[in-house]
Amino acid sequence: MMKISPPLQEVTLLRRYKRFLADVRDADGNEFTVHCPNTGSMKNCVVEGGPCWISDSGNPKRKYRHTLEVTSTPGGFRAGVNTGRANALVQEVIERGLVPELAGYDSIRREVPYGEERSRIDLLLEGSAGPCYVEVKNVTLETGSGEGQFPDAVSARGAKHLRELQRLAESGVRTVLFYCVQHTGIERVLPAREIDPDYTAALEEAVAAGVEVLAYGARIEPDEIALERAIPFSLGQG
The missing domain is CATH 3.40.1350.60 (Trna Endonuclease; Chain: A, domain 1)
Structure with missing residues (x-):
């Protein structure tokens, strides 16, 4: 099993766009852009307003410090999009x-x-x-x-x-x-x-x-x- 430390952070997915970008909102209401490491269409993997999970590189010098890792699907499942x-x-x-x-x-x-x-x-x-x-x-x-x-x-x-x-x-x-x-x-x-x-x-x-x-x-x-x-x-x- 691939252990993830620290664990992925749950946020709300606002939208995915320009293929490699996504906007999210955290529990405190902060909105920010994360990197989306997926070259495909992510068909049936994007629920705007639904929960998703991101990782934090811990590197403030990165243009997009966080990475989109997991999304919720319309059917209520989880999809690993990284x-x-x-x-x-x-x-x-x-x-x-x-x-x-x-x-x-x-x-x-x-x-x-x-x-x-x-x-x-x-x-x-x-x-x-x-x-x-x-x-x-x-x-x-x-x-x-x-x-x-x-x-x-x-x-x-x-x-x-x-x-x-x-x-x-x-x-x-x-x-x-x-x-x-x-x-x-x-x-x-x-x-x-x-x-x-x-x-x-x-x-x-x-x-x-x-x-x-x-x-x-x-x-x-x-x-x-x-x-x-x-x-x-x-x-x-x-």
């Missing part, structure tokens, strides 16, 4: 042996350059059986009845990563797409066909080529975030 936490969350559960599919590796390296399109793999697992390339994606789009989808906006970068993984898989290297589901209401994951058909097509080709897909869901609290449960993934065809 995509920068996803890699660490996944690395932690792998190192603790909580992902049986990825057990038995001796070491993990992060952000290792690879591929024809000058990519960096999020996690490179290495051991006697050979390497395993793990690409991590943060899932927060819930579309109803526990269904989660990725991406929440057109993602040319996501499709690029799938092409890179597919090439490795076709050459016999183990590759894994790991959906880090930072949303307490998502119980299964599918590709967002209507939002990004190109990503969906690339995902179908990658899976056909041997790229494995895993999805794990998170418990989200002000003082810790932890991936605790495997979640079914489906291409949703037919």
